Amino acid sequence: MQLIGFSATGWESWDVARQPLIRNRMPVLIDDDLRFEDAPGAPRPTVFVNRWLRELPLNGAPATRTWQNSASCLRD
Template sequence: MELAFYSSEGWDSWGRSGKPTIPEGMAFLVDDDLLFADDRGVRATAVANEWLRLRLTENCPVPSSWGTYAG
């Protein structure tokens, strides 16, 4: 499992009509095989990423804390 931090750098080359609304520096987790689900269902990384996303709306808007929660 890898911890990464979102960056919108170069977003205009992604073929999207607008800049993503994901906050800069948002922590997220990725399994080594890049899958968020398998034959057993949703993986723990997908559940953890949903929980991390909710930190923004549940009194944890400070970017410096996102990596701590993800760890």
């Protein structure tokens, strides 16, 4: 499993309508095969974990270090 920090740099070239609403440096967990679904409509656990991570600032954890620590624990 890979742990990356999100960056919106270059989002204009991503073929999306607007800039993603994900905060910079927000941790994102990705399976080693780079897939988020096992089949259409069958999301992997990383989808739910990443949603939980994105909601941390709204749930009283505004510090980037808290996000990183939480993501590292989940990855391990």
